[in-house]
Amino acid sequence: MAEHREFFSRRLHSLLGVIPIGVFLVQHLVVNHFAVYGEESFNKAAGFMAGLPFVIVLEIFVIYLPILFHAVLGVYIVFVAKNNTRKYGYFRNWMFYLQRFTGIITLVFIAWHVWETRIQIGLGNEELNYSLMEGILTNPIMFWFYLIGVLSTVFHFANGLWSFMVSWGITQSPKSQKIATNATVLVFLVVSYIGVRTLIQFAYGV
Amino acid sequence: MAEQSTITFIITRQDNPESAPYEETFHVPYRKNMNVISGLMEIRQNPVNAKGEKTAPVYWDMSCLEEVCGACSMVINGTARQSCATLVDQLEQPIRLEPMSTFPVVRDLIVDRxxxxxxxxxxxxxxxxxxxxxxxxxxxxxxxxxxxxxxxxxxxxxxxxxxxxxxxxxxxxxxxxxxxxxxxxxxxxxxxxxxxxxxxxxxxxxxxxxxxxxxxxxxxxxxxxxxxxxxxxxxxxxxxxxxxxxxxxxxxxx
Known part of the structure; x- marks a missing residue:
């Protein structure tokens, strides 16, 4: 393994994007969707998640460290690509470009989002409840920032799922890759709905 | 195509691996069914650029002329392909020829693969x-x-x-x-x-x-x-x- 470090890091990068980060993303958006069922539902669900045993250990090993690794290597991967969609405007080349573009947007969004919620809660400046998110998202600028952030994150996840399946040799033939494309479009639409619906609930109360 | 008597090539040239690239334009007499290489061969026969100046013939790599050897790759109107298999009639004019950018240039359109x-x-x-x-x-x-x-x-x-x-x-x-x-x-x-x-x-x-x-x-x-x-x-x-x-x-x- 030592002599194949680059190979190992890239495979780990691909794996971490799906397990645990992708799983966490879907879980996070689904649990937040409780907001649509009312303030009390959300507070109960968020309180349950925040009150899990060993929550800080879970956060470090399931969320923080994997995202940190994925982000650092990801920025490097963005840096070494020379995008050429203008000359070679094929569908997959555009997805390649958008994967890098959404990766950077997602990184900015997540940094802001973590600062504004988890870190402020950790510092004792804010409390984890419905009104925290309501306060943030009723500001129209923040609503649009969150909308773009959530869509970008979900796109990066769905398209990353597609290339995960190629990188791990699950989808090899053109036909299987085509089916995977359709399936990941579906993943994008469904997970985006779950997330965006919650944002609308916080912002407009409907 | 009967009236079209000449075709124009804009070629990115480079005199040696270290020197800076520059563009040179050439007008070449049109013939039916020309490929890009036959245009380059015309320039080699009569190495005079569009301004009427005598210049060094354009260098390029080729061997089989039937898309089997891989030597004559170049960037033609923005996309990399074989210059032997690229037909002039199917290209927009002027025809832009550049060396492939991924490889070090040896001279003009010749790259080191x-x-x-x-x-x-x-x-x-x-x-x-x-x-x-x-x-x-x-x-x-x-x-x-x-x-x-x-x-x-x-x-x-x-x-x-x-x-x-x-x-x-x-x-x-x-x-x-x-x-x-x-x-x-x-x-x-x-x-x-x-x-x-x-x-x-x-x-x-x-x-x-x-x-x-x-x-x-x-x-x-x-x-x-x-x-x-x-x-x-x-x-x-x-x-x-x-x-x-x-x-x-x-x-x-x-």
Missing amino acids: ERMFDALKQVKAWIPIDGTYDLGPGPRMPEKKRQWAYELSKCMSCGVCLEACPNVNDKSNFIGPAALSQARLFNAHPTGEMNASERLNGLMEDGGIDGCSNAQNCVQVCPKGIPLTTSIAAMNRATNIQAFKNFFGSDNAH
Whole structure:
């Protein structure tokens, strides 16, 4: 393994994007969707998640460290690509470009989002409840920032799922890759709905 | 096309590997069914640019003139392809010719594709059969498999897939799609199979298969229609399995 470090890091990068980060993303958006069922539902669900045993250990090993690794290597991967969609405007080349573009947007969004919620809660400046998110998202600028952030994150996840399946040799033939494309479009639409619906609930109360 | 008596080429030229590139325009008499190379041959016969100045003839690489050798690749109107197989009648004018940007320029349109041959060495894209005694005939290959492998063997190291790949550039060490597919070809061969793990380990070295991020331009531009992305996905699976065997140890790790 030592002599194949680059190979190992890239495979780990691909794996971490799906397990645990992708799983966490879907879980996070689904649990937040409780907001649509009312303030009390959300507070109960968020309180349950925040009150899990060993929550800080879970956060470090399931969320923080994997995202940190994925982000650092990801920025490097963005840096070494020379995008050429203008000359070679094929569908997959555009997805390649958008994967890098959404990766950077997602990184900015997540940094802001973590600062504004988890870190402020950790510092004792804010409390984890419905009104925290309501306060943030009723500001129209923040609503649009969150909308773009959530869509970008979900796109990066769905398209990353597609290339995960190629990188791990699950989808090899053109036909299987085509089916995977359709399936990941579906993943994008469904997970985006779950997330965006919650944002609308916080912002407009409907 | 009867009235069109001349065609215009705008060629990116470079006098030597160190000097700065510059553009030069040429007008060439039109003939029916010209390919790009026949236009370049006209310039060589009469090396006078559009301003009427005598200039050095344009240098380019070529050999077979039937899209088999891979030598005459260049960027024609923005996309990399074989200049022998590119017909003037199918191109927009003026016709812009540039050397492929992924490779170091030797002179004018000639590039040095040595990195492709280094990549073939990295993945050991050959079948070692030399020994001190006669090893006898190798195992036979089923005809259907031979036909399938023939498609992969069409690779002529022309470099068009490297030119189109966004991950092959001077910031990255990625060896490019061509060699990854060649590893698959030789691993599929009944004799080559005996050294399969050596090629897979070559693919796992720095700059190897992990450099692919699935932009899939390669399969779109390959002049020989090689299923490069299928090869890459197949080698992804094979290298992952090999990596587990290497790490945990296996009777089949050889």
